[in-house]
Structure formats: structure tokens, C-alpha cells
Amino acid sequence: MLGEWLNTIVQGVLLGGLYGMFAMGLSLIWGVMRLVNIAHGDFILLGAYIALAFGETAGLHPLAALPAVVALMFALGYVLQRGVLNRTLGKGLLPPLLVTFGLSIVVQNLLLQFYSADSKALSAESLTTASLRLGDALAIGWFPLGVFLVALLMGLGLQFLFARTAFGRALRATSDDQETVQLVGVDERKMYALAMGLAFATMGLAGVLLGMRTSFSPTDGPANLLFAFEAVVIGGLGSFWGTFAGGILLGVAQSVGFRLDPGWGLLVGHFVFLAVLLFKPEGLFPKTR
Amino acid sequence: MTPLGDALRERRWPEGRRLFPSLSVEENLLVGRSTGRSGPWTLARVYALFPRLDERRRSSATLLSGGEQQMAAIGRALMGNPRLLLCDEISLGLAPIVVKAIYDALPALTREGLSLVIVEQDIGTALAVAQRAWCFQHGRISLSGPADELTRDAISRAYFGL
Numbered sequence: 001m002l003g004e005w006l007n008t009i010v011q012g013v014l015l016g017g018l019y020g021m022f023a024m025g026l027s028l029i030w031g032v033m034r035l036v037n038i039a040h041g042d043f044i045l046l047g048a049y050i051a052l053a054f055g056e057t058a059g060l061h062p063l064a065a066l067p068a069v070v071a072l073m074f075a076l077g078y079v080l081q082r083g084v085l086n087r088t089l090g091k092g093l094l095p096p097l098l099v100t101f102g103l104s105i106v107v108q109n110l111l112l113q114f115y116s117a118d119s120k121a122l123s124a125e126s127l128t129t130a131s132l133r134l135g136d137a138l139a140i141g142w143f144p145l146g147v148f149l150v151a152l153l154m155g156l157g158l159q160f161l162f163a164r165t166a167f168g169r170a171l172r173a174t175s176d177d178q179e180t181v182q183l184v185g186v187d188e189r190k191m192y193a194l195a196m197g198l199a200f201a202t203m204g205l206a207g208v209l210l211g212m213r214t215s216f217s218p219t220d221g222p223a224n225l226l227f228a229f230e231a232v233v234i235g236g237l238g239s240f241w242g243t244f245a246g247g248i249l250l251g252v253a254q255s256v257g258f259r260l261d262p263g264w265g266l267l268v269g270h271f272v273f274l275a276v277l278l279f280k281p282e283g284l285f286p287k288t289r
Numbered sequence: 290m291t292p293l294g295d296a297l298r299e300r301r302w303p304e305g306r307r308l309f310p311s312l313s314v315e316e317n318l319l320v321g322r323s324t325g326r327s328g329p330w331t332l333a334r335v336y337a338l339f340p341r342l343d344e345r346r347r348s349s350a351t352l353l354s355g356g357e358q359q360m361a362a363i364g365r366a367l368m369g370n371p372r373l374l375l376c377d378e379i380s381l382g383l384a385p386i387v388v389k390a391i392y393d394a395l396p397a398l399t400r401e402g403l404s405l406v407i408v409e410q411d412i413g414t415a416l417a418v419a420q421r422a423w424c425f426q427h428g429r430i431s432l433s434g435p436a437d438e439l440t441r442d443a444i445s446r447a448y449f450g451l
Contacts, residue, residue: 173312184321185369
């Protein structure tokens, strides 16, 4: 009995790593340019579909296609920010919301057009089914463990990039005061485009891992967006660690919910999110300044 | 910018010298290097110019006193190795001893070949370091000349029109 609960929690933590990965991109974009990307979940799916396209046309293993997916997504994010989203900034919260909402519909329908509504999966043969057995009740899949470690590395990497590099310094300065950075020679529009490219790269990575973990269909985007949002709110907007921790908490809550009743998983996750919003609206790990 | 716009802007950056609040003092200086212009100014030289900044390099820019913020703002501008530095009211809101510390550092800048244009109401302090001075009255130059040839009386007349 105890072992089964332990298993539930461990699976939740591993699932939460993926949610944390979804959420870090969202948190990054909000942190740098105060933009909420409603199409976040759909672009994560787009990453999975790009890997699928590489698999179908060139027979590439999803992991072999991963570098190309990440590079393509980075380029897409950069161009999207330069060409479209930069025009929506500085006019309040609403214009970027509307434009990314529109993008979400466009991406969903393009995916439906090209790939139909059937669910797809990125096949990775034995890689995604092998597991490490620890006792009777506890088995840790190698693949979910790998995803969790990648998410951890992503958090570490982003934290390092923001805290220690010249690029991160310029991003934080841009986030603080986008008029003054222009005085010191920073092109804030280019900074935004690079930040969006970086976020899209994390989304491409998350999308491929999502597609290897479960099946997906073109209409799954909003659910991914919701999990990312919930993870960000639970963790607080302070740091990538908070966001990562928020993802883990959400994963555990969902996993415990599924354990109680197969219909309760998402509901329990939503309840945890609402409870945090109600009792600690600044999140569990807010920024300390 | 409308007066309302100005008021909003001031409220958003209450520290006035517009340092980046989430960056440390040293990071604020380093961001100044983003212009990519090469020249004599480095972190070490800015710290030598304003030793107070060296002592506070790790602290958040929001925790600085007004004078330290002014030093950091000047230091940040120097890190971009400009040919011309525009300073508006260096003495504004600062204690006289702090104003003196900042003005004492300025001749070292002009010796590097850097030009400074300073708008200042603290006439005595500004004239002590200036080479040339201009007085404006209603947007027109009412007096100009080498700083050491302008008397206080002449400036008063040019300024107040008396």
C-alpha cells in the first residue's frame, strides 16, 4: 500500500518535470516582455509534429530529429517576435493576448489540415518502455526519468544564462526598463526576438519529449497551455526553480488524483492551482528582491 | 511627452537615475558596455574614479544612496566609451559633499578627451570645472564665454535679466 503511494508520487514528480519544462518557456517570455503567449501549448505541439514530419519523410528517430526541431523552433520564435509580436508590445496586455490567441487557432487548424484529428505518437521503440524496477510496487521508467533530468538541466541552464551571462544581464535590464536599455546601446526588439527564440527552443524540446511520452492530436494545445499556466502560478513568477517546482507539484497533484479515482486526476491538479491562487496568490516560491 | 506621461514615467522609476533595479551595481556598469565601442573605460577605471561603487559592487542598485546612484549612472554611461556625455542636473537632490565628490571626478574624464555638457543650477560648482559656459534665458543664449572669465554678477544679469 505504502509502496503504491510512493510509486504514485514518484510518477507524479516525473510527469511534473515535463510540466515544468512547458512552464519555463511561458515564464521566460512573461518575465522578459510581459507577454502572455496563448499559443504556447499549440507551439509545443508543433514541435512534436515537426519531429513527426522528420520521422515520416526521412525516417529519423525523434531524438535524432531533436536538434533540427529545436533549431527550427528557435528560428520560428525569432521571426514571429520580430515580424509580428514586437508590433503588439507597449500597447497594454490585450493586443499580444489577442494576436497569440489568433495564432493558436491558426496553428491548430494547420495541424488539423495536414495531420487530421487522429492521435499520433513519436515512436522510439524500446527506449520509452524500459524501466528500472525498485521493489514490488515501484518502477521508474528510464524515459520519464530522462525527461525529468532534461527539465532539471533546462532550469539550471536558464538560471545560469539569466544570472551569469552578458546576454542574461541584458535581458534582465530590458525587462526592468526598456527605454533606458536603449540609452546604453541594447536593441530591445532584438532582445525580445532572441528571448522568444529561446522560449521556442525550450518548447520544441518539450514537444518532442511529450510526443515520445504520450500520443497527441492537434487540439491538445490548450491543455498544455493550461498545465504550463498552472505550474507558473503555483511556483510563482520569481525564478526558473519556482516554475520547475510548480510543475512538479502539479504533476504530483494530478498523479495522486488519478490514484484516488481515474476521473479525478486533472481536477485535483486544478484544485491545487485554485488553492494556491486563493491562499498564496504570489505563488509558493515568489521572487525575493 | 505630455506632463501626464512624464508623471507616469517618474512613478515607474522612482529612483530617478534609472539604474536597472534587478541588477547589481556591477551588472549595471557592465550593461553599459552593450554599445560595443572600445575605449579607455573599464570596470577597474570606473571603480578607481568612484571608490564608493567598488565597495558596493555586489549590492542591488535599489539600495544605493542618491549620490551613489548618480555615480553608478555616470559610470554606466562611461562604460559605453562615449565621445560626449550629457549630464542633466548632477547636483539635484544631493548633499553638497556628495556633489563635490562627483564634480571632483569630472576633470579626470575630460583629460581622456571626453567632452561633457552639463546643465546645472549650482553655478559655482559647475563653473569650477567648466571650460566654457552658456547662460540661457527663454531659450536664447544670453551670455557665453570661457568659464573663468564669467563673473557671478554677469551670470545673474544674464539669467534673471536684471
